[in-house]
Amino acid sequence: MAGCLDGIKVLDMGRYQAGPRCAMILSDLGAEVVKLEAPGGDESRGIGKVYWSVYNRGKKSITLNVRSEKGIALIKELVPKFDMLLQNFRPGVMAAMGLGYDTLKQLNPGLILINVSGFGQQGPYKHRPAYDPIGQAMSGLMSFTGFPDGPPVMTNSPIIDRITALHATIGALGALHRRDVTGQGQALDVCLLDTGYTLMEIPIANYLLTGKEPQRNGNSPGGISPCNAYQAKDGWIYILAVPQDMFGRFCKGVGREDLLADERFSSIAGRGKHAKEIDGLVAEWVKARTVAEVSAVLEQAEVPFAPVHSIA
Structure with missing residues (x-):
């Protein structure tokens, strides 16, 4: 049965979770997703079969050395054949490889580039590497998770990675609709830290209103009962x-x-x-x-x- 994204092609250059999970969702919606891996395979294969299989199910796979001139040339040949390209290298890496958005949109003006990173494509922390726990810590989410007499606690489920994937998917679908109107693609900027802030939107708003910092309340939200x-x-x-x-x-x-x-x-x-x-x-x-x-x-x-x- 055809999905709502039937006919859409996605080149997935993502690694680990947030990026590949976005591509996985697009695949679930019917897109044809081609996973591009470096020789030797995606680093996440080393975490175990289950991890890699869950986030890369439903995808086709090709191997290409993106650190070589020949590999870059082949990617440039592929770009006009795809509707979306997803990547989660640190900001600046794609441009350094000759695959910045200005180059890509010349090859394919309708291309939607999905950039996923730790701290965004701009700003003082853009070059820092990051994973889910870093987003939890820096956004403040970890500071009020746990029990009052205990330390800050990380949610054991990588909630930042997973919601970042959803944000990227929502942005990609919006860009796809916009392309239907204008014929032009665009570059999306999605990051783990922003996701952390969205999870903290009520505590942050309450702090701005009252000046009171949220406290750890264990298994209760605090201020309501039972x-x-x-x-x-x-x-x-x-x-x-x-x-x-x-x-x-x-x-x-x-x-x-x-x-x-x-x-x-x-x-x-x-x-x-x-x-x-x-x-x-x-x-x-x-x-x-x-x-x-x-x-x-x-x-x-x-x-x-x-x-x-x-x-x-």
């Missing part, structure tokens, strides 16, 4: 009953309608102010039951919940 992971007899379960109607249903479901009459807990703001008390009450109720028993009550009460599963 919204946390609670330990049952045989595992953990996440419960979110913040909105007024949901909190009312939660109280009725667990047989604590008296809490609704308590002024401390009568509003979302009040429950946020007294989050420790609410968490303590919920934790006490949960720990006396199994995950299945808690789930049954919350299902009946129409309160959002989820057992904390492992992959197994």
Whole structure:
């Protein structure tokens, strides 16, 4: 079955995750993606079969030495045959190889060049190498992830890489539409640091408004309750009953309608102010039951919940 990008051709010069994952999504949407690897293969092959296979599935593959004159000449021959070229070398490397955007658009005015980097194509940090944890650290995301009495924590899932891939895909689709209107391609600038800032948009806006830095709150967003992971007899379960109607249903479901009459807990703001008390009450109720028993009550009460599963 044809996808929405059927007929679109993408030359993927990306390595590791953010770049190749963008090309993978374009492939999922129906584009023909050709993966260009250096002799000996992409460095990410050394991480293991699963890593490379996941982000390069659905792609065709060619090998080319982009550090040689012959290799550069061959890429220039290929460029007019493609709609998009994706690369995540450090800024300036493509131009140094003779493959800067000014050169590429002369070869193919409709080409969409997707540039993925750590810190963007401009600015004082553009030449720095970067990976997902660097984006998490520098954007501030790591500073407020974790528990209050612990160190900054990296999310174990490479969320910066993956969302950067989505940003690149969205930009590529927008550029493709614009090309349909103007006939001209364009160069996109997508970076890991910008992705980190988008994940921090609410904390950043709140800081600009109040001057207060966000704090680490463990498994709770902070300032709202009940919204946390609670330990049952045989595992953990996440419960979110913040909105007024949901909190009312939660109280009725667990047989604590008296809490609704308590002024401390009568509003979302009040429950946020007294989050420790609410968490303590919920934790006490949960720990006396199994995950299945808690789930049954919350299902009946129409309160959002989820057992904390492992992959197994």
